Amino acid sequence: MELLTEAIKNLFKRPFTEEKSKEKDWFIRGKLILDISKCTGCSLCEKVCPSKAITMVEDNRTKLKKSPIIDVSECIFCGLCVDYCPTKALAFTKSCALVSYEKKDFVKG
Amino acid sequence: MSSVPLGPLHPAFKEPINFKLKLEGEFVTDAEVRIGYTHRGIEKLGEKKTWIQFIFISEKICGICSSSHQGCYVQGVERLTGIVPEKRGIYIRTLTWELERMHSHLLWLGVLMHEIGIETMFMYTWRDRERVLDILEKLGGRRVAYSAITYGGARRDLSDSLIQQIIRLSDFILERSKFYENFILNDKRFLARTKGIGTLAKAEAEELSVVGPVARASGIPIDVRKTGYAAYYEAPFEVVVEKEGDVNAGALVRAKELEVSANIIKWIVKNLPQGKINVEVAPFSKLPEGETISRVEAPRGELFYYLKSNGSTNLERIKIRTPTLANIQAVAHTLKGHYLADVPVIAAGIDPCMGCMDRVVTLNEKGKKKVMTETELIDYGIKWYEKG
Ligand code: SF4
Numbered sequence: 222m223e224l225l226t227e228a229i230k231n232l233f234k235r236p237f238t239e240e241k242s243k244e245k246d247w248f249i250r251g252k253l254i255l256d257i258s259k260c261t262g263c264s265l266c267e268k269v270c271p272s273k274a275i276t277m278v279e280d281n282r283t284k285l286k287k288s289p290i291i292d293v294s295e296c297i298f299c300g301l302c303v304d305y306c307p308t309k310a311l312a313f314t315k316s317c318a319l320v321s322y323e324k325k326d327f328v329k330g
Numbered sequence: 331m332s333s334v335p336l337g338p339l340h341p342a343f344k345e346p347i348n349f350k351l352k353l354e355g356e357f358v359t360d361a362e363v364r365i366g367y368t369h370r371g372i373e374k375l376g377e378k379k380t381w382i383q384f385i386f387i388s389e390k391i392c393g394i395c396s397s398s399h400q401g402c403y404v405q406g407v408e409r410l411t412g413i414v415p416e417k418r419g420i421y422i423r424t425l426t427w428e429l430e431r432m433h434s435h436l437l438w439l440g441v442l443m444h445e446i447g448i449e450t451m452f453m454y455t456w457r458d459r460e461r462v463l464d465i466l467e468k469l470g471g472r473r474v475a476y477s478a479i480t481y482g483g484a485r486r487d488l489s490d491s492l493i494q495q496i497i498r499l500s501d502f503i504l505e506r507s508k509f510y511e512n513f514i515l516n517d518k519r520f521l522a523r524t525k526g527i528g529t530l531a532k533a534e535a536e537e538l539s540v541v542g543p544v545a546r547a548s549g550i551p552i553d554v555r556k557t558g559y560a561a562y563y564e565a566p567f568e569v570v571v572e573k574e575g576d577v578n579a580g581a582l583v584r585a586k587e588l589e590v591s592a593n594i595i596k597w598i599v600k601n602l603p604q605g606k607i608n609v610e611v612a613p614f615s616k617l618p619e620g621e622t623i624s625r626v627e628a629p630r631g632e633l634f635y636y637l638k639s640n641g642s643t644n645l646e647r648i649k650i651r652t653p654t655l656a657n658i659q660a661v662a663h664t665l666k667g668h669y670l671a672d673v674p675v676i677a678a679g680i681d682p683c684m685g686c687m688d689r690v691v692t693l694n695e696k697g698k699k700k701v702m703t704e705t706e707l708i709d710y711g712i713k714w715y716e717k718g
């Protein structure tokens with residue numbers, strides 16, 4: 222009986238699920254993004270990362286000796302690298318749809 | 331007399347656990363519990379990572395009481411270093427714990443209803459839980475592993491609009507908990523499946539050292555929050571105690587605790603002090619030598635951490651005792667004398683979390699060692715069970 226009353230009440234209510242991403246103050250720790258122009262190549266992010274998701278590689282993206290690449294499939298989204306990066310080169314984006322068949326899609330610089 | 335293995339993979343259990351039941355007709359006469367199927371070696375991992383990194387690994391121990399684990403660990407580290415955490419941070423931390431208790435209790439109510447077969451109620455509780463998760467997501471950035479707690483307080487500050495939303499949520503939960511209490515006390519189908527099922531008398535509960543809502547449902551008024559850590563030493567609240575000790579009493583305790591949590595949350599946002607929210611710490615700072623313990627009341631009961639430091643950046647030893655480990659023996663005990671059909675309800679009744687529980691592993695190096703193929707292992711398993 223209790224359930225029936227509740228069910229009838231719910232008939233006249235608004236839908237419960239709403240599109241969250243439309244809300245202004247929505248905060249989500251999604252995929253990491255690296256602003257390579259700010260990076261100084263200090264490799265602190267590599268050292269603080271608990272899941273070894275960041276590796277410093279030599280490439281020709283910048284003039285730096287080494288710059289970080291992030292393997293998002295290894296990342297646990299703790300945010301330590303974002304907290305400790307001295308130049309605020311790393312940041313979280315709102316994208317959290319991490320689906321792909323290919324491992325290489327997760328690795329980005 | 332027959333012997334029936336229940337689990338490790340069984341539709342009634344959401345996580346792997348094995349009960350070896352002895353049956354007399356439909357009645358369970360003896361039950362033995364076997365754990366350890368999801369042991370992940372996180373304690374060992376904690377020794378390999380720096381103590382700052384482990385803050386964010388500790389919350390991965392349990393998907394439901396993630397911030398209890400994180401908070402308990404951080405509280406222990408703060409005791410080791412001897413700092414006084416920021417007051418605003420502590421209040422936000424307590425708020426996270428209480429929000430977590432709400433979502434955990436709602437989740438559990440839903441799971442219990444699902445085990446009984448009242449799927450409509452399962453939908454309602456999980457729908458309400460979604461509201462709590464939305465707030466937690468805004469607080470920490472993730473639905474489950476919110477990482478809202480850090481050394482010296484909390485990670486993110488509360489905005490005014492979030493505070494308003496939290497107050498609205500508390501009112502909503504207060505209203506809903508009335509509905510749940512009414513349902514638990516009056517619904518005929520629910521009463522038929524839970525009243526007098528899985529009864530754990532007070533004396534038995536004391537003997538088996540159960541913790542948390544299971545103990546409180548049996549009339550033992552224990553609650554670690556009353557020891558006054560974090561903001562609980564100021565926040566006014568009552569410990570909910572019921573006498574019967576059956577699954578129904580357990581459900582009632584948790585429904586009433588929803589109310590208690592909502593009131594604590596309202597008190598916290600009203601009395602939120604101003605100031606800093608955490609203490610900054612260098613990425614590779616060392617811990618002073620020493621050992622300590624830390625306890626918090628997780629949604630399922632007392633959570634216990636033992637930390638030992640040898641003065642380096644890593645901890646030397648981390649020992650975790652989760653509430654389910656303390657409660658699981660009570661399931662094996664209360665199963666005796668019940669119908670086989672009631673086993674899932676009784677097992678769900680303690681709000682088990684196997685993922686957290688599987689902390690201990692004993693390796694017997696002396697016995698015979700043998701490498702088996704999959705088919706051999708299956709044959710061996712069948713023979714093992716046939717033997718009884
Ligand atoms: S968020 Fe955490 S896990 Fe992910 S890359 Fe940064 S430090 Fe590593």
Ligand code: SF4
Nearest residue numbers: 260261263264266306
């Ligand atoms: S910590 Fe920041 S500046 Fe240093 S290497 Fe990483 S991204 Fe670059």
